[in-house]
Amino acid sequence: MPLEIRPSQALRLWRQVHLDLVRDGQADLSARQTAILLTIYLELPPHTVRGLAAQLGVTKPVITRALDTMGKLGLVSRRRDEFDRRNVIIQRTVAGALAVEKLADLVTERARELGGG
Amino acid sequence: MPLEIRPSQALRLWRQVHLDLVRDGQADLSARQTAILLTIYLELPPHTVRGLAAQLGVTKPVITRALDTMGKLGLVSRRRDEFDRRNVIIQRTVAGALAVEKLADLVTERARELGGG
DNA sequence: GCATAATGATACGGGTCCGTAACGATCGGG
DNA sequence: CCCGATCGTTACGGACCCGTATCATTATGC
Structure with missing residues (x-):
């Protein structure tokens, strides 16, 4: 069931969605952060720093910094993997779920x- | 002719488009820059710093800086308005049109x- | 001509992010 | 054990962006 949409x-x-995000002032998320957030909320857990870095094709520090920022905003949280304490499991939050739902x-x-144009 | 699309x-x-943008490495555009670029290429000219600032609900320096960055990237260009030399007219470029078309x-x-989900 | 208004650019201090490199902590095999 | 591999984080120098305030240039009204 493909979604038919013309380039225009x-x-x-x-444009309109980006205008809304900018005007709401809540759009402090970069393209990378958006991709990370939606991956966490759309793909099956568990999510790790390494896994996200691989999916986005970026380095691990990029993920760490993005998680720092989004953690401050309350959009995601982190906890240690008790079975392999080297790993960090990235978890969803209520605020994050609300933000994703709002974007949807x-x-x-x-x-x-x-319109039809 | 509304476009029917479910939140999911x-x-x-x-997510997928943002993933593509990040992976292509071309996603150096922030949400604000994206909104500015698409406004320039979708709305009728002429475009001025003040007009763009009003449309996006941001201050003029934000527009100036975004135009600086996008100008370096070749996505837009500026020229003086000869009829009111206080104004700056923002113009489209070939590279900018290509980038917009690629995004579309x-x-x-x-x-x-x-899929249907 | 002169004061006022308007436009876009710039200065400043502060914050975030980048990529590369190094780091401590943890696991696993020999 | 211990050494190497793997994990996520941090350090560093540089770049960009933010909001506020100020600036030079240009237009306008009296």
Whole structure:
């Protein structure tokens, strides 16, 4: 069941959602942080620093810093893997789930408002 | 002609496109820069610093700095308004148009690949 | 001509992020 | 044991961006 969308519609959708994010002032997330956050909330656990780095094609410090920032914002949390104490398991939070849900509603609503152009 | 998309589809689309942008390494654009770039390429000219700042709900230095960065990348260019030399007119470039078109194709393609979930 | 307004750019102090390299902690094999 | 491999984190120098305040340039009204 593919989703049919024309390039011009895609651009207008992309612009409008980004405008909303900027205007809401809550869009302090970079493209990398967005990719990390959505991976955590859409893919099956467990999530590790190394695994996320591999999926995004970036180095581990990038993931560590992004988790620091998003942790301050309360969007994700970390805990040690008790079975292999070298690993860190990245966990979801209530605030993170709310933010993801809000983004989903925003994209969905803006898509619904798209005209035929 | 609204575009029907479920919240779960919207999230998977958002994640996949951001993953592509990060992996391509071309995602040096922040949410603000993306909003500015798409506004320039989708809305009718002329575009000024003040006008963009008003549309995005940010201050003028934010626009100036974003234009500096995107100008270095060749995505936009600036010239003086000869009829009111206080104004600066922001213009599109070939490279910018290509980048926008590429983004449109990316979103469109990833939308087409979406399953029913 | 002169004062005022408007535009975009710049200075400043502070924060975040980058990539590379090194680090401490932990696991595992010999 | 102990040495190497693996994990996530931190250090470093550099770059970018933020918001506020200020600046030079240009236009406008009297």
